[in-house]
Amino acid sequence: MRFHFEGTGTHVTQRLASGESPARPFHYRTTPSGRTALQCGTRSLTALATEFATPLYVYSGDQILDRFRLFQRALVDRDHLICYAVKANSALAILQLLAAEGAGFDIVSGGELERVRAAAPEALDRVVFSGTGKTADEIDLGLEAGILAFHVESEAELALLAARASRLRRKARFSLRVNPDVFAETHPYISTGMSEHKFGIPIAQARRIYRSARHHRWLAPHGVSVHIGSQIRSADPFGAAMRRVVRLVRSLRTDGIDLRCVDAGGGLGIDYEHASAFDPAATAQSYLKAITQALDDLPARLVLEPGRFLVAQAGVLVARVLFVKKNGRRTFVITDAGMNDLIRPALYDAWHEILPVQPRAGRALVVDVVGPVCESGDFFARNRRLPPVQPGDLVAILDAGAYGLAQSSNYNSRPRPAEVLVRGREARLIRRRETMADLLAPEIPLSSSDQKTINKRK
Numbered sequence: 001m002r003f004h005f006e007g008t009g010t011h012v013t014q015r016l017a018s019g020e021s022p023a024r025p026f027h028y029r030t031t032p033s034g035r036t037a038l039q040c041g042t043r044s045l046t047a048l049a050t051e052f053a054t055p056l057y058v059y060s061g062d063q064i065l066d067r068f069r070l071f072q073r074a075l076v077d078r079d080h081l082i083c084y085a086v087k088a089n090s091a092l093a094i095l096q097l098l099a100a101e102g103a104g105f106d107i108v109s110g111g112e113l114e115r116v117r118a119a120a121p122e123a124l125d126r127v128v129f130s131g132t133g134k135t136a137d138e139i140d141l142g143l144e145a146g147i148l149a150f151h152v153e154s155e156a157e158l159a160l161l162a163a164r165a166s167r168l169r170r171k172a173r174f175s176l177r178v179n180p181d182v183f184a185e186t187h188p189y190i191s192t193g194m195s196e197h198k199f200g201i202p203i204a205q206a207r208r209i210y211r212s213a214r215h216h217r218w219l220a221p222h223g224v225s226v227h228i229g230s231q232i233r234s235a236d237p238f239g240a241a242m243r244r245v246v247r248l249v250r251s252l253r254t255d256g257i258d259l260r261c262v263d264a265g266g267g268l269g270i271d272y273e274h275a276s277a278f279d280p281a282a283t284a285q286s287y288l289k290a291i292t293q294a295l296d297d298l299p300a301r302l303v304l305e306p307g308r309f310l311v312a313q314a315g316v317l318v319a320r321v322l323f324v325k326k327n328g329r330r331t332f333v334i335t336d337a338g339m340n341d342l343i344r345p346a347l348y349d350a351w352h353e354i355l356p357v358q359p360r361a362g363r364a365l366v367v368d369v370v371g372p373v374c375e376s377g378d379f380f381a382r383n384r385r386l387p388p389v390q391p392g393d394l395v396a397i398l399d400a401g402a403y404g405l406a407q408s409s410n411y412n413s414r415p416r417p418a419e420v421l422v423r424g425r426e427a428r429l430i431r432r433r434e435t436m437a438d439l440l441a442p443e444i445p446l447s448s449s450d451q452k453t454i455n456k457r458k
Protein backbone atom coordinates (compact mmCIF):
# COMPACT_ATOMS: atom_id res chain seq x y z
CA MET A 1 0.00 0.00 0.00
CA ARG A 2 1.34 3.41 -0.92
CA PHE A 3 0.55 6.77 0.56
CA HIS A 4 -0.37 9.76 -1.50
CA PHE A 5 -1.35 13.33 -1.12
CA GLU A 6 -4.61 14.46 -2.56
CA GLY A 7 -4.41 17.91 -4.10
CA THR A 8 -1.55 20.23 -3.34
CA GLY A 9 -0.50 22.87 -0.85
CA THR A 10 -3.05 23.43 1.85
CA HIS A 11 -5.46 20.70 0.79
CA VAL A 12 -6.23 17.84 3.07
CA THR A 13 -3.83 14.97 2.85
CA GLN A 14 -5.37 11.59 2.66
CA ARG A 15 -4.35 7.99 2.71
CA LEU A 16 -5.48 6.12 -0.32
CA ALA A 17 -6.04 2.41 -0.52
CA SER A 18 -4.15 0.55 -3.19
CA GLY A 19 -5.75 1.17 -6.57
CA GLU A 20 -7.03 4.60 -5.62
CA SER A 21 -5.35 7.57 -7.23
CA PRO A 22 -5.69 11.34 -7.09
CA ALA A 23 -5.74 11.10 -10.89
CA ARG A 24 -9.10 9.30 -10.67
CA PRO A 25 -12.45 10.50 -9.32
CA PHE A 26 -13.15 7.08 -7.73
CA HIS A 27 -12.42 6.63 -4.05
CA TYR A 28 -13.47 4.35 -1.23
CA ARG A 29 -15.64 5.91 1.43
CA THR A 30 -16.86 4.36 4.64
CA THR A 31 -20.37 5.28 5.71
CA PRO A 32 -21.24 5.91 9.39
CA SER A 33 -22.79 2.43 9.39
CA GLY A 34 -19.37 1.01 8.60
CA ARG A 35 -19.94 0.04 4.95
CA THR A 36 -17.02 0.76 2.63
CA ALA A 37 -17.82 1.30 -1.05
CA LEU A 38 -16.21 2.82 -4.10
CA GLN A 39 -17.71 6.16 -5.04
CA CYS A 40 -17.71 8.39 -8.08
CA GLY A 41 -17.37 11.81 -6.50
CA THR A 42 -20.10 11.73 -3.87
CA ARG A 43 -22.15 8.93 -5.44
CA SER A 44 -21.83 5.31 -4.38
CA LEU A 45 -21.29 2.90 -7.27
CA THR A 46 -23.32 0.29 -5.37
CA ALA A 47 -26.34 2.59 -5.36
CA LEU A 48 -25.89 3.49 -9.03
CA ALA A 49 -25.59 -0.18 -10.00
CA THR A 50 -28.73 -0.98 -8.01
CA GLU A 51 -30.64 1.84 -9.66
CA PHE A 52 -29.44 1.38 -13.25
CA ALA A 53 -28.33 -2.31 -13.28
CA THR A 54 -25.09 -3.69 -14.71
CA PRO A 55 -22.97 -3.59 -16.78
CA LEU A 56 -22.94 0.16 -16.33
CA TYR A 57 -20.60 2.92 -17.42
CA VAL A 58 -20.23 5.73 -14.87
CA TYR A 59 -18.41 8.96 -15.73
CA SER A 60 -17.36 11.90 -13.63
CA GLY A 61 -18.30 15.05 -15.50
CA ASP A 62 -16.35 17.01 -12.91
CA GLN A 63 -13.14 15.27 -13.81
CA ILE A 64 -13.69 15.70 -17.55
CA LEU A 65 -14.04 19.45 -17.00
CA ASP A 66 -11.02 19.56 -14.67
CA ARG A 67 -8.89 17.97 -17.38
CA PHE A 68 -10.22 20.29 -20.05
CA ARG A 69 -9.48 23.30 -17.87
CA LEU A 70 -5.90 22.13 -17.31
CA PHE A 71 -5.36 22.77 -21.02
CA GLN A 72 -7.43 25.95 -21.14
CA ARG A 73 -5.56 27.52 -18.22
CA ALA A 74 -2.12 26.57 -19.51
CA LEU A 75 -2.89 28.20 -22.86
CA VAL A 76 -4.56 31.44 -21.71
CA ASP A 77 -1.81 33.55 -23.22
CA ARG A 78 -1.99 31.94 -26.63
CA ASP A 79 -4.63 31.90 -29.33
CA HIS A 80 -5.86 28.32 -29.14
CA LEU A 81 -8.79 25.95 -29.63
CA ILE A 82 -9.20 22.58 -27.95
CA CYS A 83 -11.09 20.24 -30.23
CA TYR A 84 -12.17 17.22 -28.19
CA ALA A 85 -11.74 14.00 -30.21
CA VAL A 86 -15.32 12.76 -30.34
CA LYS A 87 -14.38 9.17 -31.09
CA ALA A 88 -12.90 8.65 -27.59
CA ASN A 89 -16.34 8.94 -26.00
CA SER A 90 -19.13 10.34 -28.11
CA ALA A 91 -21.92 10.56 -25.50
CA LEU A 92 -24.06 13.59 -26.31
CA ALA A 93 -24.07 14.70 -22.67
CA ILE A 94 -20.26 14.76 -22.61
CA LEU A 95 -20.15 16.73 -25.85
CA GLN A 96 -22.61 19.20 -24.29
CA LEU A 97 -20.49 19.54 -21.18
CA LEU A 98 -17.38 20.34 -23.22
CA ALA A 99 -19.12 22.58 -25.76
CA ALA A 100 -20.38 24.76 -22.91
CA GLU A 101 -16.74 25.28 -21.87
CA GLY A 102 -15.87 26.49 -25.34
CA ALA A 103 -14.48 23.25 -26.75
CA GLY A 104 -14.42 22.52 -30.44
CA PHE A 105 -14.57 18.98 -31.78
CA ASP A 106 -12.39 16.70 -33.85
CA ILE A 107 -14.58 14.33 -35.86
CA VAL A 108 -13.75 11.41 -38.11
CA SER A 109 -17.11 10.67 -39.75
CA GLY A 110 -20.40 12.16 -40.85
CA GLY A 111 -21.97 10.33 -37.92
CA GLU A 112 -19.79 12.24 -35.47
CA LEU A 113 -20.78 15.48 -37.21
CA GLU A 114 -24.42 14.60 -36.55
CA ARG A 115 -23.55 13.97 -32.90
CA VAL A 116 -22.04 17.45 -32.58
CA ARG A 117 -25.10 18.89 -34.32
CA ALA A 118 -27.41 17.05 -31.90
CA ALA A 119 -25.41 18.02 -28.81
CA ALA A 120 -24.22 21.53 -29.58
CA PRO A 121 -25.20 22.98 -32.98
CA GLU A 122 -23.56 26.28 -31.95
CA ALA A 123 -20.21 24.45 -31.93
CA LEU A 124 -20.34 23.30 -35.59
CA ASP A 125 -18.05 26.15 -36.61
CA ARG A 126 -15.49 24.78 -34.14
CA VAL A 127 -15.35 21.36 -35.81
CA VAL A 128 -12.32 19.93 -37.59
CA PHE A 129 -12.93 16.90 -39.80
CA SER A 130 -10.15 14.26 -39.76
CA GLY A 131 -10.08 10.80 -41.29
CA THR A 132 -8.42 9.01 -44.19
CA GLY A 133 -11.56 8.04 -46.07
CA LYS A 134 -14.19 10.75 -46.26
CA THR A 135 -17.00 10.19 -48.74
CA ALA A 136 -18.53 12.88 -50.94
CA ASP A 137 -21.66 12.80 -48.77
CA GLU A 138 -19.62 13.35 -45.62
CA ILE A 139 -17.74 16.23 -47.22
CA ASP A 140 -21.05 17.81 -48.26
CA LEU A 141 -22.34 17.50 -44.71
CA GLY A 142 -19.27 19.31 -43.41
CA LEU A 143 -19.49 22.05 -46.05
CA GLU A 144 -23.18 22.65 -45.40
CA ALA A 145 -22.58 22.76 -41.63
CA GLY A 146 -19.85 25.39 -42.11
CA ILE A 147 -17.21 23.49 -40.13
CA LEU A 148 -13.91 25.15 -39.27
CA ALA A 149 -11.64 22.98 -41.41
CA PHE A 150 -11.22 19.72 -43.27
CA HIS A 151 -8.06 17.79 -42.49
CA VAL A 152 -7.11 16.44 -45.87
CA GLU A 153 -5.06 13.24 -46.03
CA SER A 154 -4.36 12.80 -49.76
CA GLU A 155 -4.25 14.72 -53.03
CA ALA A 156 -7.23 12.71 -54.23
CA GLU A 157 -9.21 13.82 -51.19
CA LEU A 158 -8.23 17.44 -51.85
CA ALA A 159 -9.51 17.08 -55.42
CA LEU A 160 -12.80 15.64 -54.13
CA LEU A 161 -13.09 18.45 -51.58
CA ALA A 162 -12.52 21.03 -54.32
CA ALA A 163 -15.17 19.41 -56.52
CA ARG A 164 -17.78 19.26 -53.76
CA ALA A 165 -17.03 22.82 -52.62
CA SER A 166 -17.39 24.15 -56.19
CA ARG A 167 -20.64 22.30 -56.63
CA LEU A 168 -22.11 23.62 -53.38
CA ARG A 169 -20.49 27.03 -53.93
CA ARG A 170 -19.07 26.96 -50.43
CA LYS A 171 -15.50 27.78 -49.56
CA ALA A 172 -13.69 24.83 -47.99
CA ARG A 173 -11.05 25.69 -45.42
CA PHE A 174 -8.52 22.89 -45.30
CA SER A 175 -5.41 21.80 -43.49
CA LEU A 176 -3.19 19.08 -44.85
CA ARG A 177 -2.67 16.34 -42.32
CA VAL A 178 1.01 15.75 -42.75
CA ASN A 179 2.81 12.59 -41.79
CA PRO A 180 5.93 13.85 -40.00
CA ASP A 181 7.61 10.42 -39.93
CA VAL A 182 8.34 10.50 -36.20
CA PHE A 183 8.36 7.44 -34.02
CA ALA A 184 6.02 7.53 -31.03
CA GLU A 185 6.30 4.59 -28.71
CA THR A 186 2.83 3.11 -28.25
CA HIS A 187 0.84 0.05 -29.32
CA PRO A 188 1.37 -0.57 -33.06
CA TYR A 189 -2.41 -0.36 -33.71
CA ILE A 190 -2.52 3.23 -32.39
CA SER A 191 0.71 4.60 -33.82
CA THR A 192 0.00 6.75 -36.87
CA GLY A 193 2.85 9.17 -37.51
CA MET A 194 5.38 7.16 -39.51
CA SER A 195 5.69 6.88 -43.25
CA GLU A 196 4.64 3.22 -43.14
CA HIS A 197 1.20 4.20 -41.80
CA LYS A 198 -1.82 4.99 -43.93
CA PHE A 199 -2.29 8.39 -42.28
CA GLY A 200 -1.48 11.80 -43.66
CA ILE A 201 0.52 13.16 -46.54
CA PRO A 202 4.32 12.83 -46.51
CA ILE A 203 5.50 16.16 -45.14
CA ALA A 204 7.97 16.60 -48.02
CA GLN A 205 5.04 16.77 -50.49
CA ALA A 206 2.94 19.21 -48.52
CA ARG A 207 4.51 22.41 -49.80
CA ARG A 208 3.87 21.50 -53.42
CA ILE A 209 0.24 20.58 -52.68
CA TYR A 210 -0.49 23.83 -50.83
CA ARG A 211 0.98 25.76 -53.74
CA SER A 212 -1.16 23.86 -56.23
CA ALA A 213 -4.33 24.64 -54.26
CA ARG A 214 -3.70 28.28 -53.39
CA HIS A 215 -5.52 29.81 -56.34
CA HIS A 216 -8.49 27.48 -56.34
CA ARG A 217 -11.63 29.53 -56.05
CA TRP A 218 -13.35 27.25 -53.50
CA LEU A 219 -10.35 26.08 -51.47
CA ALA A 220 -8.82 28.10 -48.66
CA PRO A 221 -5.54 26.90 -47.13
CA HIS A 222 -6.28 27.26 -43.43
CA GLY A 223 -3.66 25.36 -41.48
CA VAL A 224 -1.61 22.24 -41.10
CA SER A 225 -2.28 19.27 -38.84
CA VAL A 226 -0.48 16.24 -37.44
CA HIS A 227 -1.62 13.36 -35.28
CA ILE A 228 1.14 10.92 -34.49
CA GLY A 229 -0.78 8.30 -32.52
CA SER A 230 -2.55 7.60 -29.29
CA GLN A 231 -1.57 6.74 -25.70
CA ILE A 232 1.81 8.45 -26.10
CA ARG A 233 3.53 8.81 -22.75
CA SER A 234 6.46 11.05 -23.66
CA ALA A 235 6.39 14.70 -24.70
CA ASP A 236 9.38 14.30 -27.06
CA PRO A 237 7.65 12.93 -30.16
CA PHE A 238 5.05 15.73 -29.96
CA GLY A 239 7.84 18.31 -29.91
CA ALA A 240 9.66 16.58 -32.77
CA ALA A 241 6.51 16.47 -34.93
CA MET A 242 5.75 20.11 -34.15
CA ARG A 243 9.23 21.27 -35.13
CA ARG A 244 8.78 19.68 -38.55
CA VAL A 245 5.37 21.27 -38.93
CA VAL A 246 6.70 24.70 -37.95
CA ARG A 247 9.47 24.40 -40.53
CA LEU A 248 6.81 23.69 -43.17
CA VAL A 249 4.67 26.66 -42.10
CA ARG A 250 7.68 28.99 -42.27
CA SER A 251 8.66 27.79 -45.73
CA LEU A 252 5.07 28.30 -46.92
CA ARG A 253 5.23 31.90 -45.62
CA THR A 254 8.12 32.57 -47.96
CA ASP A 255 5.83 31.34 -50.75
CA GLY A 256 3.18 33.85 -49.65
CA ILE A 257 0.90 31.16 -48.16
CA ASP A 258 -0.08 32.22 -44.71
CA LEU A 259 -1.44 29.33 -42.61
CA ARG A 260 -3.25 30.68 -39.60
CA CYS A 261 -3.61 27.44 -37.75
CA VAL A 262 -1.32 24.70 -36.47
CA ASP A 263 -3.04 21.56 -35.22
CA ALA A 264 -0.96 19.28 -33.01
CA GLY A 265 -3.56 16.49 -32.98
CA GLY A 266 -4.28 14.36 -29.94
CA GLY A 267 -2.60 11.32 -28.47
CA LEU A 268 -1.51 12.34 -24.99
CA GLY A 269 -1.64 9.20 -22.86
CA ILE A 270 -2.43 8.31 -19.28
CA ASP A 271 -0.85 5.73 -16.97
CA TYR A 272 -3.21 2.76 -16.83
CA GLU A 273 -0.88 0.61 -14.74
CA HIS A 274 0.45 3.07 -12.16
CA ALA A 275 -2.38 5.54 -11.79
CA SER A 276 -1.38 6.34 -8.22
CA ALA A 277 1.91 7.79 -9.49
CA PHE A 278 0.33 9.61 -12.43
CA ASP A 279 0.18 13.39 -12.26
CA PRO A 280 -2.21 14.72 -14.92
CA ALA A 281 -1.29 18.39 -14.34
CA ALA A 282 2.45 17.76 -14.73
CA THR A 283 1.80 15.52 -17.75
CA ALA A 284 -0.29 18.18 -19.48
CA GLN A 285 2.29 20.81 -18.65
CA SER A 286 5.29 19.01 -20.14
CA TYR A 287 3.23 18.06 -23.20
CA LEU A 288 2.15 21.67 -23.80
CA LYS A 289 5.66 22.92 -23.16
CA ALA A 290 7.08 20.65 -25.85
CA ILE A 291 4.48 21.90 -28.33
CA THR A 292 4.60 25.60 -27.52
CA GLN A 293 8.42 25.62 -27.48
CA ALA A 294 8.41 24.16 -30.97
CA LEU A 295 5.84 26.76 -32.06
CA ASP A 296 8.01 29.51 -30.66
CA ASP A 297 6.77 32.89 -31.90
CA LEU A 298 4.96 31.55 -34.95
CA PRO A 299 1.88 33.76 -35.30
CA ALA A 300 -0.61 30.91 -35.62
CA ARG A 301 -3.49 29.59 -33.63
CA LEU A 302 -2.74 26.33 -31.81
CA VAL A 303 -5.37 23.60 -32.09
CA LEU A 304 -5.23 20.47 -29.94
CA GLU A 305 -7.35 17.33 -30.29
CA PRO A 306 -7.20 15.48 -26.98
CA GLY A 307 -9.48 12.49 -26.50
CA ARG A 308 -8.25 9.87 -24.07
CA PHE A 309 -6.50 12.31 -21.71
CA LEU A 310 -9.78 14.13 -21.04
CA VAL A 311 -12.12 11.19 -20.53
CA ALA A 312 -10.28 7.91 -19.84
CA GLN A 313 -9.80 8.23 -16.11
CA ALA A 314 -13.19 9.84 -15.62
CA GLY A 315 -14.97 6.56 -16.41
CA VAL A 316 -15.48 3.08 -14.97
CA LEU A 317 -17.32 0.05 -16.20
CA VAL A 318 -19.23 -1.48 -13.29
CA ALA A 319 -19.94 -5.19 -13.64
CA ARG A 320 -21.48 -7.85 -11.44
CA VAL A 321 -19.73 -11.11 -10.69
CA LEU A 322 -21.83 -14.00 -11.97
CA PHE A 323 -19.64 -16.96 -11.05
CA VAL A 324 -16.24 -17.77 -9.66
CA LYS A 325 -14.97 -21.03 -11.07
CA LYS A 326 -11.78 -23.07 -11.18
CA ASN A 327 -10.55 -24.80 -14.32
CA GLY A 328 -7.52 -26.81 -13.40
CA ARG A 329 -5.23 -24.41 -11.59
CA ARG A 330 -6.78 -21.22 -12.91
CA THR A 331 -9.53 -19.29 -11.19
CA PHE A 332 -11.97 -17.38 -13.36
CA VAL A 333 -14.10 -14.50 -12.15
CA ILE A 334 -16.93 -14.32 -14.67
CA THR A 335 -18.69 -10.97 -14.89
CA ASP A 336 -21.82 -9.79 -16.67
CA ALA A 337 -19.69 -7.35 -18.72
CA GLY A 338 -17.84 -8.71 -21.72
CA MET A 339 -15.44 -7.79 -24.48
CA ASN A 340 -18.34 -6.38 -26.47
CA ASP A 341 -18.73 -3.72 -23.73
CA LEU A 342 -15.00 -2.93 -23.39
CA ILE A 343 -12.72 -4.37 -26.06
CA ARG A 344 -9.44 -2.67 -25.13
CA PRO A 345 -7.89 -5.70 -23.34
CA ALA A 346 -8.71 -7.97 -26.29
CA LEU A 347 -7.78 -5.48 -29.00
CA TYR A 348 -4.67 -3.80 -27.58
CA ASP A 349 -3.73 -6.18 -24.77
CA ALA A 350 -4.56 -3.18 -22.59
CA TRP A 351 -4.24 -3.29 -18.81
CA HIS A 352 -7.15 -1.98 -16.71
CA GLU A 353 -7.17 -1.76 -12.95
CA ILE A 354 -10.05 -3.72 -11.40
CA LEU A 355 -11.37 -2.98 -7.91
CA PRO A 356 -14.11 -4.61 -5.89
CA VAL A 357 -16.81 -1.99 -5.28
CA GLN A 358 -17.34 -3.24 -1.72
CA PRO A 359 -14.13 -4.93 -0.62
CA ARG A 360 -14.30 -8.05 1.51
CA ALA A 361 -11.82 -9.16 4.07
CA GLY A 362 -9.68 -12.10 3.10
CA ARG A 363 -6.75 -13.21 1.03
CA ALA A 364 -6.19 -11.84 -2.45
CA LEU A 365 -6.32 -14.48 -5.17
CA VAL A 366 -4.68 -14.62 -8.58
CA VAL A 367 -7.53 -14.78 -11.08
CA ASP A 368 -8.60 -14.16 -14.65
CA VAL A 369 -11.46 -11.69 -14.88
CA VAL A 370 -13.51 -12.63 -17.94
CA GLY A 371 -16.86 -11.98 -19.57
CA PRO A 372 -19.60 -14.25 -20.90
CA VAL A 373 -18.77 -13.84 -24.59
CA CYS A 374 -17.84 -16.95 -26.56
CA GLU A 375 -14.23 -15.95 -27.27
CA SER A 376 -11.04 -16.72 -25.39
CA GLY A 377 -10.12 -13.08 -26.00
CA ASP A 378 -13.03 -12.09 -23.77
CA PHE A 379 -11.03 -11.05 -20.73
CA PHE A 380 -10.45 -7.92 -18.68
CA ALA A 381 -7.45 -9.18 -16.74
CA ARG A 382 -5.32 -12.30 -16.64
CA ASN A 383 -3.21 -13.59 -13.79
CA ARG A 384 -4.34 -10.64 -11.72
CA ARG A 385 -4.08 -10.45 -7.95
CA LEU A 386 -7.59 -9.44 -6.87
CA PRO A 387 -9.11 -9.09 -3.41
CA PRO A 388 -11.64 -11.86 -2.77
CA VAL A 389 -14.94 -11.59 -4.64
CA GLN A 390 -18.07 -13.71 -4.60
CA PRO A 391 -20.98 -14.10 -7.00
CA GLY A 392 -23.24 -11.06 -6.72
CA ASP A 393 -20.37 -8.68 -5.88
CA LEU A 394 -19.71 -5.62 -8.01
CA VAL A 395 -16.35 -4.90 -9.59
CA ALA A 396 -15.22 -1.66 -11.20
CA ILE A 397 -13.01 -1.76 -14.28
CA LEU A 398 -11.16 1.54 -14.12
CA ASP A 399 -9.95 4.05 -16.71
CA ALA A 400 -12.71 2.93 -19.05
CA GLY A 401 -13.99 6.39 -20.03
CA ALA A 402 -12.15 6.48 -23.37
CA TYR A 403 -12.60 3.94 -26.16
CA GLY A 404 -14.98 1.98 -23.92
CA LEU A 405 -18.59 2.31 -24.95
CA ALA A 406 -17.34 4.09 -28.08
CA GLN A 407 -15.82 0.79 -29.29
CA SER A 408 -18.56 -1.46 -27.95
CA SER A 409 -20.61 -3.78 -30.11
CA ASN A 410 -23.62 -6.05 -29.94
CA TYR A 411 -21.55 -9.20 -30.47
CA ASN A 412 -23.32 -12.26 -29.04
CA SER A 413 -26.56 -10.22 -29.33
CA ARG A 414 -25.73 -8.39 -26.15
CA PRO A 415 -27.52 -5.06 -25.67
CA ARG A 416 -24.99 -2.36 -24.80
CA PRO A 417 -24.74 -0.96 -21.26
CA ALA A 418 -26.34 2.15 -19.87
CA GLU A 419 -24.26 5.25 -19.10
CA VAL A 420 -24.50 7.58 -16.10
CA LEU A 421 -22.88 10.99 -15.75
CA VAL A 422 -22.05 12.25 -12.26
CA ARG A 423 -21.69 15.98 -11.78
CA GLY A 424 -21.40 17.33 -8.25
CA ARG A 425 -24.15 15.62 -6.30
CA GLU A 426 -26.19 14.82 -9.40
CA ALA A 427 -26.16 11.51 -11.24
CA ARG A 428 -27.95 11.44 -14.60
CA LEU A 429 -28.73 8.57 -16.92
CA ILE A 430 -27.29 9.75 -20.24
CA ARG A 431 -27.85 6.59 -22.26
CA ARG A 432 -30.42 3.96 -21.41
CA ARG A 433 -29.55 0.31 -21.64
CA GLU A 434 -30.30 -1.09 -25.06
CA THR A 435 -33.16 -3.53 -25.39
CA MET A 436 -33.47 -6.53 -27.68
CA ALA A 437 -36.06 -4.50 -29.57
CA ASP A 438 -33.31 -1.92 -30.34
CA LEU A 439 -31.10 -4.70 -31.68
CA LEU A 440 -33.79 -6.32 -33.80
CA ALA A 441 -35.22 -3.05 -35.18
CA PRO A 442 -33.08 -2.81 -38.37
CA GLU A 443 -33.51 -6.46 -39.32
CA ILE A 444 -35.88 -7.69 -42.02
CA PRO A 445 -36.99 -11.25 -41.42
CA LEU A 446 -38.18 -13.19 -44.42
CA SER A 447 -41.91 -13.26 -45.01
CA SER A 448 -43.50 -16.68 -45.04
CA SER A 449 -43.68 -16.70 -48.84
CA ASP A 450 -40.01 -15.63 -49.03
CA GLN A 451 -39.14 -18.46 -46.70
CA LYS A 452 -40.78 -20.84 -49.14
CA THR A 453 -38.90 -19.50 -52.17
CA ILE A 454 -35.53 -18.75 -50.55
CA ASN A 455 -35.23 -21.55 -48.03
CA LYS A 456 -36.30 -24.19 -50.52
CA ARG A 457 -33.91 -22.98 -53.21
CA LYS A 458 -31.49 -25.72 -54.26
Ligand SMILES: *Cc1c(COP(=O)(O)O)cnc(C)c1O
Pocket residue numbers: 085087088106108130131227229230231265266267268305306307308309402
Ligand atom coordinates in the same frame (compact mmCIF):
# COMPACT_ATOMS: atom_id res chain seq x y z
C1 LIG B 1 -8.07 9.51 -32.36
C2 LIG B 1 -7.64 10.86 -32.75
C3 LIG B 1 -7.44 11.84 -31.77
C4 LIG B 1 -7.55 11.57 -30.30
O1 LIG B 1 -6.57 10.70 -29.85
P1 LIG B 1 -6.38 10.46 -28.27
O2 LIG B 1 -5.28 9.49 -28.20
O3 LIG B 1 -7.67 9.89 -27.76
O4 LIG B 1 -6.05 11.77 -27.67
C5 LIG B 1 -7.13 13.12 -32.20
N1 LIG B 1 -6.98 13.41 -33.53
C6 LIG B 1 -7.17 12.48 -34.48
C7 LIG B 1 -7.00 12.87 -35.91
C8 LIG B 1 -7.49 11.17 -34.13
O5 LIG B 1 -7.65 10.26 -35.09
